[in-house]
Amino acid sequence: MLKFFNTLTKREEEFKSIEPNKIKMYVCGITPYDSCHIGHARCYVVFDTIRRYFEFLGYEINYIQNFTDIDDKIINKSNALNVKYNEISEKYIDEYFIVMDKLNIKRANSNPKVSENIDKIVTFIERLVKKNYAYNIDGNVYFRVKNFEDYGKLSGRNLEELKQGARVEIDEKKENPLDFALWKKAKENEPFWESSLGKGRPGWHIECSVLATANLGETIDIHGGGADLIFPHHENEIAQSEALTDKKFAKYWIHNGFVMINKEKMSKSLGNFFTLNDILEKYEPMALRLFLLTNHYRKPLDFSDDKLEENTKRLAKFTNFYRDVKNLKLDDKTKTEIFANLKNFENLEAMKKKFCDAMNNDFNTAAALAELHEILEFGNKIKESDAELAFASFLVLDELAKVLGLNFELTEKSNEIPTEIQEILKQRDEARNARNWAESDRLRDILRQKGFEVKDTKNGTQAMKI
């Protein structure tokens, strides 16, 4: 039985999809105005892992993730660099895919862009105005918060509390300081769309309500995003959607915790952020994914280089085992038979069950990962004595690793050995066979200088990038 924490009800709940075996899931995407950082990686790894687990359980999932490709930050940057706003957004959308592909994050079923859905957004806002949930002042349209009774139910706030902290821009003429913009009137040097609401562009929150309901229907199973979006973004999404449809917008809300640097929240304003480009230049993507999965998704996660060093070593334990499995002396027919009879390996079935128990308990990837280590150790212990059992443990390990999005075969950087290095390795093997230790040690030093560590095994010398 799968249960997980629902931000809306503030407790763990058993999961039941609206339609049998089908899940409609929406996760807030990025605003493409700059390179992705480790916080983005955490969010999308978390929801990718959740998605993969649902698929493993047999659900058919429709996963939608938007791009907020028109926004103040993009406009500011495009004005500063004197290029069109979409040049900025397209550049960073391309970057997003490159880096997320490296992390083995499955593509969404669709990635709708705000700029391509303006008409739907305008219609949505018009209907809100008609229902008296929104009002237009001089071409700015605001949501009338006081008319939506449930406002605050997600973030656990009430209107009185919120009024205390509310800040109002000087040039805004809202009825109520808590009202938020649905449609922003075009200012000078800003891209705009002509519409019945006036010349302008959508506010931030409205897009997700529109794109989620347009792609998935009025009620969706799961809505996800970073914890920083709970208020006001997700609170406002609920208000807009439920005001219009009078139906529950999302049954389950899932939020991932922040990434911290030295126990402080990582953020642009503090300047303490790391881009994924920088990180992945130094470390294997799967080491990063391993690190992210070691922490429970709802807790804050403290990031540092040390952690990635640790997880690089940890990653090597898995990839080494994969390499050893490839060298097992088993013919294809035997392998096929093992695959077909995997359920007969009771030890492995038990470990697989523990993996699922962990995932069923609020997606406890850390405990699930621990189970992967158990299978790894099991496989390592018997690989010399029982090739068939070792191969079976590899199959189970690989299956479960992939549920977590860990593709250990993608990571063998060390397999890319240049021919020059291979030549030296060959010479060194010859020297060793001739018991010429002086020459062998000399070649080893040369290899080290060239950035390769040697590893002597029974089957000859291998090299690994340092």
Added chain:
RNA sequence: GGCGUGGUACCCAAGUGGUAAGGGAGAGGUCUGCAAAACCUUUAUUCAGCGGUUCGAAUCCGCUCCACGCCUCCA
């Protein structure tokens, strides 16, 4: 001020009432010409502190101390 989260070994980290998973580092071992790597074994009578509830608490309750987040753009 209001709302909320967390403090578990040298470091990271799981644990949600039944007697402390896992990883890194350290130590010992196997292998090896020597190394390195790899693999195996091992490492918390104790969970920030003090009280309480219970047959039983890291887990529940109360207080104290410490760290952090949200209430404004953020994944």
